[in-house]
Amino acid sequence: MTLHTTMPLELVLDGVNGPGRPTMQVKAGSLLLEVEPVAPGVGRIVRLLDCELSDYLKPELSPGSIIAYGSAPDAK
Template identity: 35%
Template sequence: MILYTAMPLEAVLEGMESYRPEYLELDHPRGKIIVERISPTQARVVRLISPCPQDYLDPKTQPGTIISLMP
């Protein structure tokens, strides 16, 4: 990674070591979804694990999508 900035490297990377995302593995009807919790009731999809190629085209399970953790 090349980073072009006038800021000192210490200021750019400050706090990077302390960030630990909380990943959860949720069951999906056709596979598993790995999500990152962003609030107590919401999570961001990080990865979909499914044997069916059609599941990867579903916009509800694409990486970056915000989903509700409430039933």
């Protein structure tokens, strides 16, 4: 892999070998999500673990979206 950037290598690789942010799995209806806790009962979606294929097209379920635990949109 080749990476072309004007940023210093130290900045690009900062934290690559360090511990990642803690995540947890949340079941919301028929969805199983991996979320990064932001506040008590609130998390940022990291990825969808178990869902219907159409759920990947829903903007409210995209990685980086903020959800409240237990109240993620139901897959239909």
